[in-house]
Amino acid sequence: MVAGKRTGAAKGSRHTKKYMRKGTNVEDIIDSIHKEGREKATGGKIDELKDSDLFVVDRETNSEKIKFTKKQQAALDKIGRHVDKEMTALPFPKKPSGKIAKLPRGNASVKKVQSAKPATTQKSKNFDVWTADLTPKVEKLAIPEAAEHYLRYTKKKQPNAPLKSVTSLLPAVQIAEAGASYNPDAEEYMEYIGKMVKDEQKLIDREERTRKGIEPQWETIVTEREKYLENTEGLHMHPKYGKEDEEDVKKEKKQNVDEEEEEEGEKVTVTPVTCERLTKEQKKKKTRAAEIELDEKRRLAAKAKDIDSHNVYRTKQINKELDEEDAEQDKKLADRKRKKVMTKMTKRQRLGRGKFEEAEEPFLLQEELSSSLRQMKPQGHILDDRMKSLQRRNILPIGGDKTKKLKKSLKRKFVEKRSVKEVTKGSRVI
Numbered sequence: 234m235v236a237g238k239r240t241g242a243a244k245g246s247r248h249t250k251k252y253m254r255k256g257t258n259v260e261d262i263i264d265s266i267h268k269e270g271r272e273k274a275t276g277g278k279i280d281e282l283k284d285s286d287l288f289v290v291d292r293e294t295n296s297e298k299i300k301f302t303k304k305q306q307a308a309l310d311k312i313g314r315h316v317d318k319e320m321t322a323l324p325f326p327k328k329p330s331g332k333i334a335k336l337p338r339g340n341a342s343v344k345k346v347q348s349a350k351p352a353t354t355q356k357s358k359n360f361d362v363w364t365a366d367l368t369p370k371v372e373k374l375a376i377p378e379a380a381e382h383y384l385r386y387t388k389k390k391q392p393n394a395p396l397k398s399v400t401s402l403l404p405a406v407q408i409a410e411a412g413a414s415y416n417p418d419a420e421e422y423m424e425y426i427g428k429m430v431k432d433e434q435k436l437i438d439r440e441e442r443t444r445k446g447i448e449p450q451w452e453t454i455v456t457e458r459e460k461y462l463e464n465t466e467g468l469h470m471h472p473k474y475g476k477e478d479e480e481d482v483k484k485e486k487k488q489n490v491d492e493e494e495e496e497e498g499e500k501v502t503v504t505p506v507t508c509e510r511l512t513k514e515q516k517k518k519k520t521r522a523a524e525i526e527l528d529e530k531r532r533l534a535a536k537a538k539d540i541d542s543h544n545v546y547r548t549k550q551i552n553k554e555l556d557e558e559d560a561e562q563d564k565k566l567a568d569r570k571r572k573k574v575m576t577k578m579t580k581r582q583r584l585g586r587g588k589f590e591e592a593e594e595p596f597l598l599q600e601e602l603s604s605s606l607r608q609m610k611p612q613g614h615i616l617d618d619r620m621k622s623l624q625r626r627n628i629l630p631i632g633g634d635k636t637k638k639l640k641k642s643l644k645r646k647f648v649e650k651r652s653v654k655e656v657t658k659g660s661r662v663i
Contacts, residue, residue, distance in 0.1 A: 369390055371383055400627040403579060403626050405626070411425075413425060416604055422602075428594070584629070584630035585630030585631040586631075586634065587630075587632050589624055592617060
């Protein structure tokens with residue numbers, strides 16, 4: 234507020250409450266309170282103090298002050314520091330030893346005189362490499378960026394290594410099941426062997442399907458009649474042999490032809506179309522039904538319009554419903570992403586042209602099981618196990634031959650050719 238200018242609220246009388254509420258300058262009052270508090274903290278109010286408390290009279294003259302040079306002042310300070318200390322006697326000089334030092338002869342080197350008492354070494358405390366922080370630090374520099382730059386420049390701290398890419402969450406070494414032990418329980422062993430039996434049965438079924446696909450499909454089973462005819466071929470046959478069979482075949486053919494003709498006759502027959510005229514009552518009912526249907530449509534349209542007009546007053550509720558729907562959609566999206574990442578990190582991906590096949594689990598027959606570990610025969614190979622583990626965890630690709638896909642349908646190409654003889658006078662070149 235500009236000094237000397239009164240506001241609209243303070244233009245009235247200054248002795249009313251209205252002026253006290255709106256016309257007073259609060260900033261001036263706060264400044265005066267702070268000023269008074271500062272004066273009390275520094276020794277009291279200046280208006281209430283005496284002159285002797287505020288001012289000091291210097292009665293010394295310049296002649297009375299003794300001036301010393303810098304060297305004199307330094308000497309006085311040195312003497313003053315040693316005045317309070319107690320005087321101690323000087324230590325006695327060491328006596329010379331009675332041994333005479335021998336000079337080295339020839340190429341002999343002078344040995345260093347070792348001290349009689351060995352140097353005491355402090356015992357190191359228990360040091361744990363895994364828990365101790367071995368990163369170099371600079372305590373003098375308070376700014377972390379400057380300390381980082383100093384450590385990098387002096388090569389005490391190496392540059393940050395790239396992060397290790399995680400290709401799979403599967404364990405590097407799979408623990409064998411209890412049924413694979415050298416002396417397992419009966420139930421665990423049967424459960425472990427049951428899986429091997431299922432895999433073996435799948436392999437047998439696949440080989441059987443392959444064998445059936447290779448065999449020709451046109452071969453038929455040889456009946457006893459065909460064998461009899463083959464054995465009796467070239468022999469004299471009775472004239473009536475086989476006529477009964479031929480007559481039966483002819484009767485069946487004739488019966489089939491008659492049935493086909495009857496079906497065709499049924500298809501040809503067409504039912505006549507009848508056109509019945511509506512009476513006046515039927516026409517009135519039809520017109521009335523159409524009017525009722527139209528009124529129903531108008532009523533539903535008006536109802537929908539009223540609902541849309543009333544939705545203006547439901548904006549908060551509608552926004553809340555929309556927010557809940559968006560939150561649900563975001564939650565579903567996050568779940569889908571999490572499932573996708575978990576599927577990618579827990580399943581085998583296609584690396585290379587080859588196909589990944591699980592290694593066969595080693596097993597022992599019932600008569601091969603031993604009661605001690607020394608009598609057990611080793612199964613499997615550690616290098617094969619490591620190779621399959623790397624391939625399962627998407628670290629090592631699987632090689633394979635490059636397969637060429639043949640085109641099922643070829644594109645047709647139309648070429649229009651013209652001979653020189655067809656180009657004559659008056660002919661039109663396309």
